[in-house]
Amino acid sequence: MNATIQSLFDLTGKTAIVTGGAMGIGSGIAIRLAEAGANILIVDIVEKGEALETMNEIFKTGGRVEYLQLDIAETASIDAIIEKAIMVFGDIHILVNNAGIFKYLPVTHLTEEFWDRTMNINLKAAAFLSKAVVNFMIAKQHGGRIINVSSIDSLKPSGNLATYDASKGGVRMLTRSFAKEVGKYGITVNDIAPGGVNTPGASKIMGDQVSIEQLEAMKAGMEQFVKTLPLQRMGEPDDIANATLFLASKASAYITGTTLVVDGGLLLI
Ligand SMILES: NC(=O)c1ccc[n+]([C@@H]2O[C@H](COP(=O)([O-])OP(=O)(O)OC[C@H]3O[C@@H](n4cnc5c(N)ncnc54)[C@H](O)[C@@H]3O)[C@@H](O)[C@H]2O)c1
Known part of the structure; x- marks a missing residue:
């Protein structure tokens, strides 16, 4: 026992990239990691104005946060993420691959466009951003943390989410593959599988074209x-944020290639 509880969770001087950090789970993660002392680069597809609530929360506690608006599915722009983090904060220690999309679509209605968009955001972007970040961390020789937000649906499909479930199953295996190869560089790679979490995305899971009746049926369900x-x-986003803090902290130093399920017991039912 040579670390105090406080020092175990202290991220002062560390820099974390959080994709999809403008709202929902990513916002909760960005705020919690900043509270632990990390500098935060939020990468999100929405206008900066939509991230201001999250950014102001961080500023209020004296944290440092920067915003980069881009579509992570465009892998050509991934270098811009690394460059921005280095330019503003000088280093990268933590990557949280959180951005993701999820919409109901029965398997009878699958389309290639829907498949490609979901896979590109949820899986391909996580793979190529992780690749860029681990290469940076290896060159810097200081190790690091990669935390992927998968889903309980990667373990137990809930229905009407086949494309999403396949993408998140991919994220879980990507986690294990990266963990196996980069452990020797002091980089841990884990994923968090949230159950149902109250977020803007979850409230729109049925898409934009829903009737009041359908919405009411969903609410009752x-x-x-x-x-x-x-x-x-x-x-709540904070439930996932706290698990992320654990995986980003020294408290999880000997954990890699695993899935931390944060689901309120959903897998038991
Ligand atoms: N909410 C849940 O119940 C739940 C459950 C399990 C897993 N998850 C996962 O958690 C993560 C966050 O989900 P959420 O519920 O907070 O969703 P959300 O829709 O509320 O927030 C997602 C964020 O990602 C951003 N984003 C989406 N596409 C992007 C792109 N192409 N490039 C950059 N940013 C993009 C959005 O603008 C938004 O800020 C997702 O990976 C999701 O699959 C959510």
Whole structure:
């Protein structure tokens, strides 16, 4: 025992890239890592204005945060992420591959366009951004942390999300493959599998073209579902943020290639 509890979770001087950090789970992660002392680069597809709430939360606690607007599916722009982090903060120690899309689509209605867009954002971007970041970390010889946000759906499909489930299954295996190869450089790679979490994305899972009746049916269905969960509530972004802090901290130094399930007990039902 040669570390205090505080020092175990202290990220002062570290820099974290959080994709999809403008809102939802990514926002919670960015705020929590900043609170632990990390400099944060939020990378998101939306206009900066939509990230201001998150950024202001970080500024309020004296944290440092920068914003980069881009579509992570465009792998040609991945170098811009690395360059921005280095230009502003001088280094990269933590990557959180959080950005993801999820929309209901029955398997009978799959389209190539939907498949490609989902895979490109959820899986391909995580792979190529991880590649760029591990190459940087290897060159710097200081190790690092990669945390991928997968999903409980990668372990237990909930229905109407086949493309998403396949992409997140890919994220889980990507985690293991990277972990196996980069452990010798002091880089750990893990994923977090959230259950149902209250976010802007989750509230739009049925798409934009839904009737009031459908929305009400979904709300009633969710209320029923929550009652069946062992912990009897939906997850909040902060639940995932706290797990991310653990995986980004010294407290998880000997953990790599694993999935941390944060689901309120969903896998038990
Ligand atoms: N909410 C849940 O119930 C739940 C459950 C399991 C896993 N997840 C996963 O957690 C992650 C975050 O989900 P959320 O619920 O916060 O979603 P959300 O839609 O509320 O937020 C996602 C963020 O990612 C950004 N984003 C989307 N596409 C992007 C792109 N191409 N380039 C850059 N940024 C992009 C969005 O603008 C947004 O800020 C996703 O990977 C999702 O699959 C969510």
